Amino acid sequence: MPDLSTATKGRILYGGDYNPEQWPEDTWLEDVRLMKAAGVNSVTLGVFSWSTLEPRPGERNFGWLDRLMDLMHANGIGVVLATPTSSPPPWMGHLYPDTLPVDQDGRTEHWGGRQHFSHSSATYRRFAAAITEDLAARYGGHPALTMWHINNEYCTFDWSERAADRFRIWLQRRYGSLDALNSAWGTAFWSQGYGDFAEVHTPRHAHYMKNPTQVLDFRRFTSDMLLECYLAERDIVRRATPHLPVTTNFMPLWFGQDAWRWAEEEDVVSVDIYPDPRDPLGAQQGALVQDMTRSQARGPWMLMEQAAGPVNWRGVNHPKPRGLNRLWSLQAVARGADAVCYFQWRQSRQGAEKFHAGMVDHAGEEGRVHQEIKQLGAELRVLSEKVTGSHTDNDIAILHDWQSWWAGVQDGRLSSEVDYPDVLKAWHRALWEAHLTTGFAHPDHDLTAYKVVVVPQLYALTDAAIDNLLAYVRQGGTLVSGFLTGIADEDDRVRPGGMDARLRELFGIRTLHEWWPLDAGEHAECEGSPGGFRGTLWSEEIDKTEDATTEAAYKGGELGGLPAVLRRGRAWYLSTLPEPDALRELLARVAHDAGVRPALAGLPDRVEAVRRGDLLFLLNHGRESVTVEVPGAHRDLLTGEAGTDRVTLGRHGVVVLER
Incomplete structure (x- = not known):
């Protein structure tokens, strides 16, 4: 199968989204001149061009795109050609209301923005397939074409009747029978038992808490329906151009997609990264997304979008100070990117994103932003030969699973202060600040290549995933787990004892008596290794087995003397979240004992x-x-x-x- 190297051909791809339909054609020649001077070798065309390409149903307007494809090829600039299906034209919603999504309160989401499509609409899928077929037929043989980009940032939820019909079919395939569905959803509670699949609906607005497993399945269903849309378009362009790679761009740590499953269907894994320039941990956020994307790709990946300056969707949109765009771009290259791209090439003068920076911003060619873009382009040319195709290795893996995340986010949970992404970031931050390069893995993946595996939090685990963790430790691996791990099975059914018995044995937990979540700002004082520290978010009332060691204990209060950090052999369990310095020190010690070393010793902070x-x-x-x-x-x-x-x-x- 083709991969990113098919498109890079030994170069780091450099460029971004180009939306020339927003500009008069005499601007195109100026754009090409500036692109060549800046070292741009790749542009993405057509992402939001559906109404230009198909101004009325079935009508095609390809002349402008023909000229652009030829212009790019004549100037040595490759084209990542997008299918425009993330933003249907107004005529579609007007003539075919069934293509519009509905929110959980029953309100229709109309055109005028973007991503206004129902993933379950047969009409939408028919029009999306037709425009994709015609693009593939017309441009599949064009010499400028290097890659296909399907849709854009899949993120649509839909509670409509059409979605409900597809949800019922999805559930019948998953469970096979109503008895199995009723068992999985625990419908004996609150008199929710279903006697006919026709009674099942998408989890719309309810008087009180919704069935958590129904909501979990709806999240699984939504990811699968969007994936069906992607696969339908991918397969069309693949038939026309089997030699070219296909991608779609993830949003970082996006809640609505099981990106592990999606990545298996992509030739190139790509992502959009937009840390806040004012965030003191912006670089760590970027590193986390880069590490996750590299792990999904199992090698080089594509930075599809970033901002050369400010974005337009935060409360206050700060510019990037001098040098920060270069720094964060080269950080992505260090962590495995073979493509460094932006949204967008030329900053728009109209529309919702006119204050979102471009590689050429409103200041123009002489502005600081574009001058830094030129500098970066020159440096990427220098790095290309030495970097492309090479791998960023890591001996540590962080386990992450979207479905476990979905299961843990429910109205009736023990603490709304425990936010899964924040916990994940805290553990990654500890390793990043200890100068330890990490990757990510799914709990079902083969873990034998890693010296250390950390589990910040995996609320729901399958039996197979638990067996995988046990086997990893038996084979000599070091496992470090945080609280609220292994609490439920894949149906969000709480495990007997409040944690899977196999995991309790692994960590040396005789009895997990009670969970003691902490209020906002509340701390649990702890003593022991690594010295005295304060635990945050959570604490637990645990009795340990005789062969387990209390590495740190709670000090005072209801839990005084009970384990806060517990170790049994090479398996560690943290029943609280230590403050950042303590978590960093603890994980650095565990990694060192397992033979993991930083890329360079003695590094200064930052x-x-x-x-x-x-x-x-x-x-x-x-x-x-x-x-x-x-x-x-x-x-x-x-x-x-x-x-x-x-x-x-x-x-x-x-x-x-x-x-």
Whole structure:
């Protein structure tokens, strides 16, 4: 099968979404001149062009796109051609109301924005297939075409009657019978037993709490329906161009897609990353998304969208300070990206995103943003030969599962203060600040390649996933788990004892008597390794087995003397979330004992070191210059200068060292 290397051909792809239909044609020639000067070698066309391509049902307007494809090819710029199906034309919703989604309160979502389509509408799917067929037939053989981009940021939920019909079919396939569905959903509670599949609906607005397993299945169903839409278009373009890769762009840690399953269906895994420039942990957020995407891709991946400057959808939209765009772009390359792209090329003058930055912003060619874009393009050309196709290795895996996340987010949970993404970020942050490069894995994946596996929180686990964790530890791996792990099965049925018995034995938990969630701002004082610390969010009343060691205990209060951090052999269990410094120290110690080392020892704070292939990337996320000790002979690829044992990194500075 084709992959990202089919499109890169030994280059880092550099460019972004190009929406020339917003501009007069004399601007196109100016765009091409600026693209070539900036080192742009790839543009994505057609993402939001459906109403231009099909102004009326069945009518085709391809002339403008013909000229653009030819123009790009004549100037050596490859085209990632998008299907425009994320934003149907107004005529579709007007003439065919069944194509519009409905929210959980029964309100129809109309055109005028984007993503206004019902994934379950046969009419929408028919029109989407038709425009995709015609694009594939017309441009499949065009020499500018390097890759297909299907739809854009799939994120539509739909509670309509059409969705309900498809939901019933999905449920019949999943369960086979009403008895199995009633058992899985626990419908004996609150008199919810179903006697006919026709009685089942999407989980619309209810008087009080909804059935949590029904909601969980609806989330699974939504991911599957959107995946069906993607696969239908993917298969069309694949038939026309089996030699070209196909992708669609994920949003980072998006709640509505099981991206592990989606990634298996993509030739190229791509993602959009938009950290807040004012967020002191913005670089860590970027690293988390990059690590997750690299793991989904099992190798090089594509940064499909980022912002060259401010976005337009936060309460206050701050620009990127000088050097930050370069720093975060090269961070993505260090963590496995073979494509660095943006939304969008030229900043719009009209529409909802006119204040979202472009590679050419309102300041124009001489503006700081575009000048930095040119600098980055030159540096990516230098790196291309040494970087593309190489891998960023890691000895640590963080386990993450969308379906476990979906199961844990329910109205009747024990604490709304426990937010799964925040817990995940806290554990990744601890490893990132300890200068340990991590990857991500699904709990069903083969884990034998990792020296350490960490589980920040996996509320719901299948029997197979639990067996996988047990086998990993038996084979010599080190496992560290956080609280609220293994509480429920895949139907959100609480395991006897409040945690799966196999996991309790693994961690040395004799009895889990009670959960003690903490209020906002409340802490649990702890003593022991790593020294005294405060636990946050959660605590638990646990009795340990005789062969387990209390590494840290609660100090005072109802839980005084009981385990806060418990270890049995190579399996660790944290019944609270230690504050950041303590969690970092603990995970760094566990990793060190398991034989995991940072890419470079003795790094200053705010400096990130990542090895990709034979290269060492050093990135300064601080605003002050720092000096880093780098033993051995090396050369900075970005400057060509031979180095000494000491490297100085300026504000937001980056060096890429080759031994």
